Amino acid sequence: MTLDFFTLDQLRQSHPAWRLLRSDHAPLVASFLHRVFVAPNIRVMAQADLAEALEDELFDLRESLGPGAFPKSALDYLNDWTAPERSWLRKFYPSGSDEPHFDLTPATEKAISWLGNLAERQFVGTESRLLTLFELLKQMSEGTETDPETRIAELRKRRAELEAEIDRIEAGDIPLLDATGLKDRFQQFTHLARELLADFREVEHNFRGLDRRVRERIALWEGAKGELLEEIMGERDAIADSDQGRSFRAFWDFLMSSRRQEELTQLLDRVLSQPPVVELRPDPRTRRVHYDWLEAGEHTQRTVAQLSQQLRRFLDDQAWLENRRIMDILHGIEAKALALREAQPAGEVMDIAEMAADIELPMERPLYTPPLKPLIADLELEAGDPDVDAAALFSQVVIDKAALSRHIRHALHQRGQVTLRELCETRPLQQGLAELLAYLQLASDAFKATVDEDVTDAIFWRTGEGAMKQARLPRVIFVR
Numbered sequence: 041m042t043l044d045f046f047t048l049d050q051l052r053q054s055h056p057a058w059r060l061l062r063s064d065h066a067p068l069v070a071s072f073l074h075r076v077f078v079a080p081n082i083r084v085m086a087q088a089d090l091a092e093a094l095e096d097e098l099f100d101l102r103e104s105l106g107p108g109a110f111p112k113s114a115l116d117y118l119n120d121w122t123a124p125e126r127s128w129l130r131k132f133y134p135s136g137s138d139e140p141h142f143d144l145t146p147a148t149e150k151a152i153s154w155l156g157n158l159a160e161r162q163f164v165g166t167e168s169r170l171l172t173l174f175e176l177l178k179q180m181s182e183g184t185e186t187d188p189e190t191r192i193a194e195l196r197k198r199r200a201e202l203e204a205e206i207d208r209i210e211a212g213d214i215p216l217l218d219a220t221g222l223k224d225r226f227q228q229f230t231h232l233a234r235e236l237l238a239d240f241r242e243v244e245h246n247f248r249g250l251d252r253r254v255r256e257r258i259a260l261w262e263g264a265k266g267e268l269l270e271e272i273m274g275e276r277d278a279i280a281d282s283d284q285g286r287s288f289r290a291f292w293d294f295l296m297s298s299r300r301q302e303e304l305t306q307l308l309d310r311v312l313s314q315p316p317v318v319e320l321r322p323d324p325r326t327r328r329v330h331y332d333w334l335e336a337g338e339h340t341q342r343t344v345a346q347l348s349q350q351l352r353r354f355l356d357d358q359a360w361l362e363n364r365r366i367m368d369i370l371h372g373i374e375a376k377a378l379a380l381r382e383a384q385p386a387g388e389v390m391d392i393a394e395m396a397a398d399i400e401l402p403m404e405r406p407l408y409t410p411p412l413k414p415l416i417a418d419l420e421l422e423a424g425d426p427d428v429d430a431a432a433l434f435s436q437v438v439i440d441k442a443a444l445s446r447h448i449r450h451a452l453h454q455r456g457q458v459t460l461r462e463l464c465e466t467r468p469l470q471q472g473l474a475e476l477l478a479y480l481q482l483a484s485d486a487f488k489a490t491v492d493e494d495v496t497d498a499i500f501w502r503t504g505e506g507a508m509k510q511a512r513l514p515r516v517i518f519v520r
Contacts, residue, residue, distance in 0.1 A: 056127040056147035057154075068110065069121065069128060072097050074152050077144045081325065081332045083241075087131075087140040091115050118142065146242040153234070219316035226317050233329045240336040291337075296492055298457065298517055301334075305456055331456075331519070334490070437471055439478040448487060452520045460516040461497040469501035476501075476511060488519045 052058050060066055076082065076093055094114035102109050110117075122131040128148045131140050185191050208215075217225075294300060308327055311317055325332065447467050451458040460479055469475045476499060483489035492515040500510045 056145060057151035059126060060128055060148060060151045061155075063126075065110075065117075068097075068101070069148075070152050070155055073128070073144060073148060074156075078149065078152055079323075079325075081336065083336065084134070084141050084143050087115075087118070087142065090142050091118060094118065144241060146245045149241055222314060222316045223320060226311065226320065226322070230322065230326060233326070293494075296334075296490065298459070298492065298495075298515070301457065328456075334519070338490070437474055439471055439475050441478055441482065444475070444478055444482060445486060448482065448518055452518060455520075457517050457519045459497065460518070461499055463518070464499050464501075469499070472501050472503060472509065473511065480516065483516055483518060490517045490519060491515070492517060 052062075060069060063069065072094060076085065076090065091114045094117060098110050098114060098117075112120075118129065118131075120126065121128040122142070127145055130143045130145050132143070133139075134141055182191065182194060185194075308329070312322065312327055447463060448458070451463060451466070460483070463479065464476070495515040496512055497515050498510050498512050500508055502508055
C-alpha cells in the first residue's frame with residue numbers, strides 16, 4: 041500500500057482502527073477491550089458478562105472523574121461500538137443461542153497493539169531481530185537453491201561448524217548467552233507470540249468475509265445451480281490453497297503434534313526460570329502461550345466449520361424453494377386440466393407417433409420356470425425348559441463415568457496433557473469397548489480434547505474369558 045495523501049485521507053475517514061484513535065472515548069474503549077479480550081486471550085464473550093464488566097469499569101471512572109462522565113449505560117456503549125460506522129466490536133448470535141455475543145474486530149486489535157508500542161521501553165533489543173532476519177534470508181536462499189553441489193557444500197560447512205562447537209564444549213569452553221542477549225531474545229519471542237494470537241482474528245475475519253460474499257452471490261444468482269456450486273467451491277478451494285491458507289494449515293499441523301507441545305512446555309519452563317527473564321516480570325500467561333495458540337486455532341477451525349454448515353443449510357433452503365416452485369407449477373397444470381375436463385376441445389389435441397414397430401418373436405419369449413417348492417420338515421414341537429435363569433436378560437453393564445472423570449483429572453493435575461492410551465495403561469479397561477466409548481464421550485462433552493489424525497494408538501483390554509482384544513483409533517489428547 042502506498043502512503044500517499046489521498047490513500048491516507050480515505051483511511052482516516054473509513055478505517056475502524058483510525059476512527060478508534062480519533063474518538064473522544066478512545067482511552068475507555070482501548071483500555072477496556074484490552075483488559076477484557078486481549079490480555080486474557082478471550083475470543084468470544086456473552087453480552088451479559090461483557091455489559092457487567094463495562095458497568096464496573098464505568099462505575100470506577102465516574103467515582104474518579106465525577107458522575108457526569110460517561111452518562112450512557114454499558115449496553116448503549118456496546119451497541120455504539122458495534123455500529124457500522126465504528127465496527128470496533130462484532131456482535132453476533134452463535135448457533136443454538138438467543139443471547140448476543142461479542143468479539144474484537146481485527147482493526148481494533150491492530151489499534152490496541154499500536155497503542156501498546158507507544159510506551160517507552162527500558163530495554164530495546166536489536167540483536168535478536170537482526171539474527172532472525174539473517175536466518176530467514178539463509179532459509180530463503182537455501183530453500184530456493186537448485187544446484188545439488190552448492191546445497192551439499194552448505195550442509196558440510198554447517199556440519200563442520202557443529203563439530204567444532206562440540207569439540208569446544210568437550211574441551212570445557214561452553215559459550216553462554218549473557219543477560220542482555222537473553223532479554224533481547226525473550227522480548228522478541230513475546231512480541232511475536234502476541235502478534236500470532238492477533239493474526240487468528242484476521243484469519244477468521246477473512247473467512248467470514250468470504251462467507252458473506254458467497255451468500256450475496258447465492259441470493260442474486262439467476263443461472264444454473266451447477267455453475268453456482270462450481271464457482272463457490274472453487275473460491276473456497278482458492279482460500280484453502282492460498283498462501284494464508286497453506287501457512288495456517290502448516291502451523292496447525294506443527295502445533296497439533298504432542299511431541300512439539302511437550303517440547304514447547306519444557307523450553308518455556310526452562311527459559312522463564314532464568315534470572316534475567318525473571319527480572320523482566322513476564323506475563324504469567326507466557327508459560328502457556330502455546331495452549332493459547334491451540335485454543336485460538338481451534339476457535340478458527342470451529343468458525344470455518346460453522347460457516348460451512350450454515351452455507352450448506354442455506355443451499356438446502358434454496359433447493360427447497362426451487363422444489364416448491366416446481367410443485368406450484370405442477371399444481372397449476374393440474375388445475376387447468378381439471379378446468380378443461382368438462383369442455384374438452386374438438387378434434388385431435390395431440391398426436392404422438394411411435395418411432396418404430398414393436399416386434400416380439402416367439403423364440404424371444406422366456407421359457408417357463410417352475411417355482412421352487414419349500415421343504416417343510418415334519419417335526420414335533422417340544423416344550424422348553426421352564427427352569428432357565430432369566431437374570432441374564434436383566435443384567436446391565438453400568439459404566440462409572442464419575443470414576444473415569446476423576447482418573448482423567450488426576451492425570452491432568454500432574455501433567456498438562458495426557459493421551460487416551462496412557463489413561464488406559466494406568467487404569468486398564470474393565471468393561472471393554474463400552475468403557476472406551478465412555479472415555480470418548482467425556483472427551484467431547486466434559487473435557488477439552490484434541491485428535492491427532494496422523495498418529496494411531498492401539499488400546500488393549502482383556503475380556504471375561506481371558507482373551508485379549510484391541511481397538512485402533514487416532515490419538516486422543518486430553519488437555520488441561
